[in-house]
Amino acid sequence: MRVPFVDLKSQYQSIKPEIDQALANVLGDCAFIGGKYAASFEEEFAAYIGRQRCIGVGNGTDALFAAMAGLGLGPGDEVITAANTFIATAEGITGTGASVVYVDNDPTYYNIAVDQIEAAITPNTKAIVPVHLYGQPCAIDEVMAIAEKHGLKVIEDAAQAHGAMWKGKNAGTFGNCACYSFYPGKNLGAYGDAGAVVTDDAALEEHIRSHCNHGRHDTKYHGMEGFNSRIDGFQAAVLSVKLRHLEAWTEARIAAAKRYTEGLKDVCIVPQVHADARHVFHLFVVRVANRDELRKNLQEAGVPTGIHYAKALPYVAAYESLGHKPEEFPNAYRFQDEIVSLPIHGDLTDDQIDIVVEEVRKHAKMPEA
Ligand SMILES: *Cc1c(COP(=O)(O)O)cnc(C)c1O
Numbered sequence: 001m002r003v004p005f006v007d008l009k010s011q012y013q014s015i016k017p018e019i020d021q022a023l024a025n026v027l028g029d030c031a032f033i034g035g036k037y038a039a040s041f042e043e044e045f046a047a048y049i050g051r052q053r054c055i056g057v058g059n060g061t062d063a064l065f066a067a068m069a070g071l072g073l074g075p076g077d078e079v080i081t082a083a084n085t086f087i088a089t090a091e092g093i094t095g096t097g098a099s100v101v102y103v104d105n106d107p108t109y110y111n112i113a114v115d116q117i118e119a120a121i122t123p124n125t126k127a128i129v130p131v132h133l134y135g136q137p138c139a140i141d142e143v144m145a146i147a148e149k150h151g152l153k154v155i156e157d158a159a160q161a162h163g164a165m166w167k168g169k170n171a172g173t174f175g176n177c178a179c180y181s182f183y184p185g186k187n188l189g190a191y192g193d194a195g196a197v198v199t200d201d202a203a204l205e206e207h208i209r210s211h212c213n214h215g216r217h218d219t220k221y222h223g224m225e226g227f228n229s230r231i232d233g234f235q236a237a238v239l240s241v242k243l244r245h246l247e248a249w250t251e252a253r254i255a256a257a258k259r260y261t262e263g264l265k266d267v268c269i270v271p272q273v274h275a276d277a278r279h280v281f282h283l284f285v286v287r288v289a290n291r292d293e294l295r296k297n298l299q300e301a302g303v304p305t306g307i308h309y310a311k312a313l314p315y316v317a318a319y320e321s322l323g324h325k326p327e328e329f330p331n332a333y334r335f336q337d338e339i340v341s342l343p344i345h346g347d348l349t350d351d352q353i354d355i356v357v358e359e360v361r362k363h364a365k366m367p368e369a
Helices: 008-029 035-049 059-070 087-095 114-120 139-152 202-211 233-243 248-265 291-300 317-322 330-335 350-363
Strands: 052-057 077-080 099-103 125-129 152-159 176-180 195-200 284-287 339-342
Touching: 008 035, 008 233, 035 052, 035 195, 035 233, 052 059, 052 202, 059 125, 059 152, 059 176, 059 195, 059 202, 077 087, 087 099, 087 125, 087 152, 099 114, 114 139, 125 139, 139 152, 152 330, 176 284, 195 202, 248 284, 291 339, 291 350
Parallel strands: 077 099, 077 125, 125 152, 152 176
Antiparallel strands: 052 195, 176 195, 284 339
């Protein structure tokens, strides 16, 4: 039996009548860009996260870029983020013309090492982009305290963390705004590209809406030059259906993670869930000493795996010119060769989990402390 890494087919089969009807409705109304399905999804998603406003955009990368541009970041500004994250986090920053400043990931929860943020702040620092990596919120209240002390904006990258919570509050409700991706494989995934920014800031909403729609504005025609990044009706309609199932899928992910953890904790380093966190397990990432060999063995046994991410951002070719050294971000540097992501999604069965556990137990080697 092959264990799918993500299982979009099973998921579709389980909600097919609802999805088919939703897509037919969009076709019937020809509400392809913006329109009523986009508006209702924005309202529903804002309510789910616990924010007043939601702006649907083309994808998560655009959400980050438009949010940062809307908060006034630009050339000469420095923006702090974690060394290990998806490159889109950094692209959002540099897209505005600002420079990215990396901080190492912490060795226990893999989020930004909050105790190292202040050392990275300079007179040019304007914002922090904490990432709720793998689905676990970072210590976002501590990030907010640092930001307040230094007068910095906070843009939460919640692209992997739909429904994650910190101290009982939804991650995505702490910063000036939070950015989500609805890439098909995300916890809440569309059937194409889509993303959103959530915020309580009316002026920011207005700026992002205008910026993502060619600078159009109710009163000023093209008040500025913008670009084109809008959620489309099909994606919004799919997301409205799926949002109704998200909590059940999230609970299934959490249960799967628990079963993996029980089965694997003595043979590899399993994810630690912070006592204040609701970890929604977008990814289930373990650390082993023999990562590449393990992946090969698992592949042969029908268990696909991933690496998130194969190189921490300071070490990818795109940022080579920054000249970062391994010792600057020792955790991110070390973990890039130890981390492996096991299959996890809301339709994973206990039998599938047990197959993965059995195969990992056969081959995994525990990393040295
Ligand atoms: C997926 C992802 C993004 C980008 O989202 P897209 O919709 O693919 O553009 C940004 N940040 C993180 C952490 C992500 O995982």
